Amino acid sequence: MAEDMASLEENFRQQNRSCFILGASGETGKALLQELMERSLFSRITLIGRRRLTFEDKAPHAGPVEVVQEVVDFEKLDDYAAAFRGHDVGYCCLGTTRYKAGSSSGFVRVDHDYVLKSAELAKAGGCSQFHLETSALADKNSVFLYFRVKGQVEAGVGALGFGRYSIYRPALLLVDRQESRPAEWLARKFFGVFSVIGPAFMSVPIQAVAKAMVTNTLHQPRNKTEILENKAIYSLGKGGGQ
Ligand SMILES: NC(=O)c1ccc[n+]([C@@H]2O[C@H](COP(=O)([O-])OP(=O)(O)OC[C@H]3O[C@@H](n4cnc5c(N)ncnc54)[C@H](OP(=O)(O)O)[C@@H]3O)[C@@H](O)[C@H]2O)c1
Incomplete structure (x- = not known):
């Protein structure tokens, strides 16, 4: 099994592919970048975000992988089409909360409009596969805004017709977040009670999500x-199959 993975990785490396990450400054994005760097699968990784990242403690430039940063204005993405050109694979871990965005429409703007427009530009720029992190319970007909928007963005990106389109629907992300998110903290406490039912019941460690996204790409x-629903993410992220 370990040998299979090693040869899958080696075959992938030989293809000299490039990828981009949207949301590399976020919790999943950071873990994803680290996982990609450690496994050196791509010859070039482009981080597309609204600000330049400094990587105070860890330099992602170490090793054979070239890391490029593209700073874009998400309100004027058409002006930044070049940033989305020439990537083989796209990973998207972008997202906000209604609280952070200040309004429902602000949340929709980021979690739907920015994601969909980025995917469109990537597709037009030659990207053949898109890996999108949404959420457990994503459903374009949901009565809840969060799950509805996640379902709508899944459908919107699906309509673009990528050669490969992988959707990851994690449940509650287990992460020591710097930023205070009381609702997330409360949910973690609540679902912690149910962890006796099974470790993949309604939560998943962030590193497992990152590992699942990378391993699945292979x-x-x-x-x-x-x-990939939460259970499949958990299983793949812990080193198992789907
Ligand atoms: N939290 C959970 O338990 C949970 C569960 C299931 C699914 N999800 C979903 O999983 C995805 C990743 O979650 P996460 O917790 O890893 O994300 P996160 O830590 O909140 O990071 C979000 C990323 O999106 C970027 N972003 C946010 N608002 C932006 C804006 N207005 N313009 C441009 N970029 C913006 C952030 O950039 P900056 O660093 O510049 O702000 C950051 O890179 C999200 O779609 C989330 O909805 C979360």
Whole structure:
């Protein structure tokens, strides 16, 4: 099994591919970048974000992987089409909360509009596969705004027709977040009670999400579009199969 993974990784490396990450400054994005750097699967990783990252304690430039940063204005993404050009694979871990965005429309702007426009530009720029982190319970018909927007963005990106489209729907992300998010903290306490039912019940460690996204990239999917629910993410992220 370990040998299989090693040869999958080596084959992938030989293809000299490049990728971009949206949301590399966020919790999942940081873990994803670290996982990609450690496994050196891509020859170039482009971080597309609204600000330049400094990586105070860890330099992502170490090793054979070239890391490029593109700072864009998400309100004028058409002006930054070049940043999305020439990548083989796109990873998206972008997102905000209604509280942080200040309004429902601000949340929709980021979690739907920015994501969809980025995916459109990436597709137009030659990107053949898109890996999108949404959320457990994503449903475009949900009565809850958060899950509805996640479902709508899944559908919107799906309509773009990427050669491969992988959706990751984690439940509550287990992470020591610097920023204070009382609702998330409360949810962690609440779902912690249910962890006796099973470790993948309604939560997943952030490193497992990152590892699952990377490991899954190495595998040929059965269908052009695939959805990994929390249990599959947990299993893949812990080193198992789907
Ligand atoms: N929290 C959970 O338990 C949970 C559960 C399931 C799914 N999810 C979803 O998983 C995804 C990743 O979550 P996370 O907790 O890893 O994210 P996070 O730590 O909140 O990071 C979000 C990323 O999006 C960027 N971003 C936010 N607002 C932006 C804006 N207005 N313009 C440009 N960029 C913006 C941030 O950039 P800056 O650093 O510049 O702000 C950051 O890179 C999100 O879509 C989230 O909804 C979360």
